[in-house]
Amino acid sequence: MNFNLGTYQAGKTTILPVFIGQNVEKLGLKLSDYHGKKKDHVVWFDAEGTRFVVIGLGDVKKFDLNKFRDVVAFGARAARKEGVSDVTVLLPEGTSFSNEDLVHTVAEGYVMGEYQFNKYKANKEESTVKNITVASLDGDLTGLEGALNRGKIYGEGTVIARELNNEPTNKMRPFDLADYVVNLFKDSGATVELFKGAELEEKQYNGLIAVGRGSAHKPVMIKINFQNDTSKQATALVGKGLTFDVGGYSLKLSRDLSDMRMDMGGAAATVGAMYILTRLNAPVNVVGIIASAENLIDNNALLPGEIIEYRNGKSVSIGNTDAEGRLVLADALILSQEIGAERVIDIATLTGACMRALGSKMSGLFANDESVANAVKEAANYTGEKVWELPLFDEYEDLLYSPIADMANIGSGDLAGAITAALFLRNFVGENQKWAHVDMAGPMAVNRSHSYSNEGATGYGARLLADFAQR
Structure with missing residues (x-):
């Protein structure tokens, strides 16, 4: 898998972490509080040519990096099941954590979530994902390549x-x-x-x-x-x-x-x-x-x-x-x-x-x-x-x-x-x-x-x- 920093582009499968009450209408989505609740499954949406994997983070006041690791992992498994090759992961908005920490956590969580031990099984669910782009809707991620690489290695x-x-x-x-x-x-x-x-x-x-x-x-x-x-x-x-x-x-x-x-x-x-x-x-x-x-x-x-x-x-x-x-x-x-x-x-x-x-x-x-x-x-x-x-x-x-x-x-x-x-x-x-x-x-x-x-x-x-x- 190749990780890179970039910008959100419509048309790619996009993992979208959301908090309870978060407004994401700028992406063409109208979500309810249910979609922001922390849970162990994802909800798929199609909007303006983009397939969104919407995953709840819960209350923004209770947010921590472990919850974000979980969300990224759920998204990684959903993308694998969908059979896509290119995925964008959007950073959550409005947290107290730096973009450096969030970028590190995306790479870390994706690698850990994607992993499966199936080498001895006759029928394997192979991963098709080749490229993961980490993007933010509210800021520039330039200069965070080190955090991305560090998270991947972790x-x-x-x-x-x-x-x-x-x-x-x-x-x-x-x-x-x-x-x-x-x-x-x-x-x-x-x-x-x-x-x-x-x-x-x-x-x-x-x-x-x-x-x-x-x-x-x-x-x-x-x-x-x-x-x-x-x-x-x-x-x-x-x-x-x-x-x-x-x-x-x-x-x-x-x-x-x-x-x-x-x-x-x-x-x-x-x-x-x-x-x-x-x-x-x-x-x-x-x-x-x-x-x-x-x-x-x-x-x-x-x-x-x-x-x-x-x-x-x-x-x-x-x-x-x-x-x-x-x-x-x-x-x-x-x-x-x-x-x-x-x-x-x-x-x-x-x-x-x-x-x-x-x-x-x-x-x-x-x-x-x-x-x-x-x-x-x-x-x-x-x-x-x-x-x-x-x-x-x-x-x-x-x-x-x-x-x-x-x-x-x-x-x-x-x-x-x-x-x-x-x-x-x-x-x-x-x-x-x-x-x-x-x-x-x-x-x-x-x-x-x-x-x-x-x-x-x-x-x-x-x-x-x-x-x-x-x-």
């Missing part, structure tokens, strides 16, 4: 994260993920290092080794280096990369476990974020770290009652093999210390407890430093990927007590599971590191295309991490 990074998560289990093993990363970052300005087999043992990535023992598809630690501006604060983006998680011997009990291929949501977000940063040629000093494994069962798999000794000297007793994400993240966090990252953010589909607390629309945020927490919140506000800060309550560390090791990998009892998971991870963060943890179990996936997140993986976190890294 959207592409999210699509990459979705694509990785949506891949079937048999198509995305740990080494498949590693190969994908190597190919994606060829000639990008980034370098990729892979640690597997004997190298994992040599570096004592014992948590990753232990979790991956039950699978014939062995684990790998992936490191993506993009030091484009070494004067900037060294930042590590850390992602959990469980390409499938059956729970190990603490077997998950569910009728359908197919979504457990998305337990690599944090890894997918990290890859998508690094794509955004490299394609923008952003002036950052960032390393992406992904700990990837499969958590399966065989006669060599990790058992409850084992102890893992980490290279930072701390030991962990295993109470539940389905609390495996924190075990691999611990190794990645230790690596972030060793490479000198001054601030680090890890992201993972970590706990059902966080999803039960916050639902499916936002992630839990934990941080040991206010400046990092604020930077994550600011990034979330900009990208629309919502977070809610939860406490690192020191008194709950007692719930991780183990009589035979420095700590257990699960808390005692069924309470505060998201907090105890974050407290566990804090044990592997450097004393002087500024650290944030994002538990994205809730917004990992959606079951229908009701927003700019299409059915399946949402790609949550790719834009959030990329934006955070630039702050």
Whole structure:
């Protein structure tokens, strides 16, 4: 798809976002309040040779960029179904946002809304749209090419994260993920290092080794280096990369476990974020770290009652093999210390407890430093990927007590599971590191295309991490 800035021209299929009560008679349309109401469908109008895709934005006083992303996504899907090749998207009038923000959001929302994962289907709905023109009825968009390109790249990074998560289990093993990363970052300005087999043992990535023992598809630690501006604060983006998680011997009990291929949501977000940063040629000093494994069962798999000794000297007793994400993240966090990252953010589909607390629309945020927490919140506000800060309550560390090791990998009892998971991870963060943890179990996936997140993986976190890294 080609994006460009231009002016409205009658005769093209035009996506028209409208507010309740907005007058658009200058376009030859007479609309009612109904057409301005926020909803999950579009209304087609023909006027003066133009096909309008009218989509409601709701009350202008409650407008935000996420609503605009949704509207653009609905319009993109409608244009695809109509089979057109050229589309104009009009910016909404009367908002408090700059044209720069609106232009960015159009490109971002269109790319995300257009995406569909249908590569394994016999009958595919192919996109016919080739050219998208972004236009405004009340202003000149000259000079906003950078915002347009930035939005497009943000959207592409999210699509990459979705694509990785949506891949079937048999198509995305740990080494498949590693190969994908190597190919994606060829000639990008980034370098990729892979640690597997004997190298994992040599570096004592014992948590990753232990979790991956039950699978014939062995684990790998992936490191993506993009030091484009070494004067900037060294930042590590850390992602959990469980390409499938059956729970190990603490077997998950569910009728359908197919979504457990998305337990690599944090890894997918990290890859998508690094794509955004490299394609923008952003002036950052960032390393992406992904700990990837499969958590399966065989006669060599990790058992409850084992102890893992980490290279930072701390030991962990295993109470539940389905609390495996924190075990691999611990190794990645230790690596972030060793490479000198001054601030680090890890992201993972970590706990059902966080999803039960916050639902499916936002992630839990934990941080040991206010400046990092604020930077994550600011990034979330900009990208629309919502977070809610939860406490690192020191008194709950007692719930991780183990009589035979420095700590257990699960808390005692069924309470505060998201907090105890974050407290566990804090044990592997450097004393002087500024650290944030994002538990994205809730917004990992959606079951229908009701927003700019299409059915399946949402790609949550790719834009959030990329934006955070630039702050």
